[in-house]
Structures are given as C-alpha cells and as structure tokens.
Amino acid sequence: MLVAIAIFISSCGTLSRTQEDSPKAPPNIDFPDASKSGTKIEEGIASWYGPKFNGKLTANGEEYDMHQFTAAHRTLPFNSIIKVRNLDNGEDVLVRINDRGPFAKNRIIDLSKKAAQEINMIGTGTARVALMIMGHDLQSSRTDNLKVPTxxxxxxxxxxxxxxxxxxxxxxxxxxxxxxxxxxxxxxxxxxxxxxxxxxxxxxxxxxxxxxxxxxxxxxx
Structure with missing residues (x-):
C-alpha cells in the first residue's frame, strides 16, 4: 500500500500526456563524463513518473520511455543534460530533459522511473535533490527564472x-x-x-x- 501511495504521489502535478501515432525519435546525444561536477543551478524536491505515462507523448514530441534516463523540467532547454544528486544519500544520475513538469509547486524535476531507481528514490516517491547542468550554456536561455515558465x-x-x-x-x-x-x-x-x-x-x-x-x-x- 505504501509503495502504491508513493507511486501515486510521484505522478501528481505532472502534465497529462497524450498519445500520438508518430512520435519523433530521440536524438543521438552522448552523456558527458559523470565524474565532472557541472554547474549547480537549483535545489529542491524531485519526484518521478512511470507506468501511467509510459509510451505517451512527451512535451518535445518523443515517446516517453520510463526505462531511459530522462526527466521533465519546467523551463530547462530540451536535451539539456542534468546531473541529479539525491541529497539524502549522495547518489547521482545523469538525465536528458525531454518533457515539461512537474507542476506541483514544491517540486523542481520529474525523473523517469529508471533515473529514480538509480538514486534510490522509488520507494519514497520524492527526494531532496540538487541539479547540476552539464556542458550547456544557459546564457542564451530565454528564461530568466528557471522555476517560472514563460x-x-x-x-x-x-x-x-x-x-x-x-x-x-x-x-x-x-x-x-x-x-x-x-x-x-x-x-x-x-x-x-x-x-x-x-x-x-x-x-x-x-x-x-x-x-x-x-x-x-x-x-x-
């Protein structure tokens, strides 16, 4: 029952995603060296989303695959590579931004199930995290506040x-x-x-x- 509740909580605040006949293919992007620190941009609560949305359309037109290392963020550029550090246990995971969300006010990123498993937050549903952007220059971003979509x-x-x-x-x-x-x-x-x-x-x-x-x-x- 606790796991079921955690799964439900983890998906709350995520934009409802719909199915399309021909989603676009994910880009061929290599993840950078995970040992690099990156630039810290945000700290807050992460959640995750899984089976309920698997196979549906993400905000950038791809098909959501909960077994890939992806995530939803309100404003970060699509295809940004982000290191997510679980502040409760010190574990890291690299993810690619391909979706928008979460839309609950107290959360800053929505991880795929695979990414959530990597930093051991499946059972709890949420975790305190720090976000580090890896090799992407935000100076050209059209968003002044990463927490506020425009x-x-x-x-x-x-x-x-x-x-x-x-x-x-x-x-x-x-x-x-x-x-x-x-x-x-x-x-x-x-x-x-x-x-x-x-x-x-x-x-x-x-x-x-x-x-x-x-x-x-x-x-x-």
Whole structure:
C-alpha cells in the first residue's frame, strides 16, 4: 500500500500526456563524463513518473520511455543534460530533459522511473535533490527564472521568411522567430511574453476577436 501511495504521489502535478501515432525519435546525444561536477543551478524536491505515462507523448514530441534516463523540467532547454544528486544519500544520475513538469509547486524535476531507481528514490516517491547542468550554456536561455515558465501567443508559421514578416506587420508588437526542425527551417510569428498563462490566454482571445487566430504555447529555450 505504501509503495502504491508513493507511486501515486510521484505522478501528481505532472502534465497529462497524450498519445500520438508518430512520435519523433530521440536524438543521438552522448552523456558527458559523470565524474565532472557541472554547474549547480537549483535545489529542491524531485519526484518521478512511470507506468501511467509510459509510451505517451512527451512535451518535445518523443515517446516517453520510463526505462531511459530522462526527466521533465519546467523551463530547462530540451536535451539539456542534468546531473541529479539525491541529497539524502549522495547518489547521482545523469538525465536528458525531454518533457515539461512537474507542476506541483514544491517540486523542481520529474525523473523517469529508471533515473529514480538509480538514486534510490522509488520507494519514497520524492527526494531532496540538487541539479547540476552539464556542458550547456544557459546564457542564451530565454528564461530568466528557471522555476517560472514563460508563454507567448503563436499566430502563424511559414516556410517563407517574407510571408512571416508580412503577417507580423499586421499585428503591432508581433515578432518573427526562426525555428529549425530537423532539416527544415520555419519562420513563426509570435506575440508577447507572459509569465501568467491566463494573461496569455486573454491576449490570445483578444487577437482572435480581431481576426488573428493563435494559441498559447510555452517558450522553449
């Protein structure tokens, strides 16, 4: 019963993930030398998620595999490699960020089942941890506060740069950002930056009422 409760607690606050027919393949990324210290960026409570979400879609479009060393974080760039140290027992594990969460206020990272097993926190469900980023420069991050996700309103996406700028000129304050997806380059039109998701939704509705259909999305680093 205690294990069941721990499993339930560990999944609380995690964004509900859905299944898609064709999730994208995980990137071929080599983990760095685990003996390196990395740069400490955060300290708090870790949780983990497992069978309930296994095979469903992660926030970056992959299929969640609870047997891989991955994790969910609110704001860190996808594919960042993080060393997670269990402060209760001193054990470490390296994980790759491929998902968003946890969404419980008192937690900072949601580990895969495999990663949680590596630092012996399966039974407890949560653990006090320190996060060290390994070989990734956060200076180019668009997030000022790692604990607070930021949002924007996406208005359009074009393959041609000229069409994106033509569309952006219709909405004062809109901007164009270049996004690379595999071997494709897209030009997306965004409006605003918000730390309050409800305010982003209100702005999206205002723009929709003016004939500019858009939707709210979290800004990825």
């Amino acid at each position: 949002y924007t309103v996406q208005l359009a996406s074009f393959q041609k740069r000229s069409k994106a700028f033509q569309h952006s000129r219709k909405v004062q304050g809109a901007r164009v950002e270049t996004v690379t997806l595999g071997d494709k380059k897209l030009y997306r039109v965004y409006y605003g930056t918000f730390v309050d998701k409800n305010k982003a939704r209100q702005k999206a509705q205002e723009l929709n009422n003016r004939g500019f259909n858009g939707y709210v999305k979290q800004i990825q680093n």
